[in-house]
Every structure is written in C-alpha cells, then in structure tokens.
Amino acid sequence: MKHNREVKIKDSRLRAFRNSLREILFLEWEKRSLAILDAKSKIYAADLPRDEMLKLSRELQVKLGKHHRIIMPTIIVCGWCSHRDKDAIYNPSNKQWFCPDCYREHNEDILSATSFIY
Ligand SMILES: [Zn+2]
Numbered sequence: 001m002k003h004n005r006e007v008k009i010k011d012s013r014l015r016a017f018r019n020s021l022r023e024i025l026f027l028e029w030e031k032r033s034l035a036i037l038d039a040k041s042k043i044y045a046a047d048l049p050r051d052e053m054l055k056l057s058r059e060l061q062v063k064l065g066k067h068h069r070i071i072m073p074t075i076i077v078c079g080w081c082s083h084r085d086k087d088a089i090y091n092p093s094n095k096q097w098f099c100p101d102c103y104r105e106h107n108e109d110i111l112s113a114t115s116f117i118y
Contacts, residue, residue: 005090006100007075022076022084029071036064078102080110 009015040060043053071077075088079096086099094113103110 008087019085025076
C-alpha cells in the first residue's frame, strides 16, 4: 500500500463486530505474551546452571520481542495509543495503522518516523 488509507465503519453493528474480532485477536496475542513471560519466570525459579539460565532467558527475551513486533503493524491496535476500538488510518511511510485521533494530533511525528515498532 503506497498511499494513506482510512478504514471507517459507520454501521454500529459492523463496528461492534470489528471490535470483537480485534479483541479476540488481541487476547490471543496477550495470552501468548504472558506464556512467554511465565516461561521466563520459571527459568529463574529452576535450579539451572547460570550460563544455561542466561541463554534460555535471552532466547525467551528475543521471542518476546518478535512476538511484540507481530501486533504493532496490524490494524488491531493503534500504533500510537494502542486503542483497539476506533477506525484506522494506514500510514505507508512506517507501515502502521493509527486511529484517526492520533493520526491528526500527532501527524508530524507519525509521518516523520520510519517506524514505531521496537
Ligand atoms: Zn491512537
């Protein structure tokens, strides 16, 4: 997508349906995030040699980072405020979706940044 694109849903039932889908996807993403964090905390609780513990911890931290970057470019969350219940505008320069409020309020920052995905 090369141009800004706004996805606006006027029908309240369709908006509710969209929001429900976003919530389901977000909850699954959150559940998997918590599973990674839980696995990481179990590493610290286990009686492992220090090198092994650090290696496993680093692997899970990388996995958590990759998992975080999965959701950021999607239309599920606003790339600025993380709201999940608003219409969305796609910004091709950083390949992210933003809610219309953030897009208008922080337009200069959004357009000048190459990415908000860390
Ligand atoms: Zn926003």
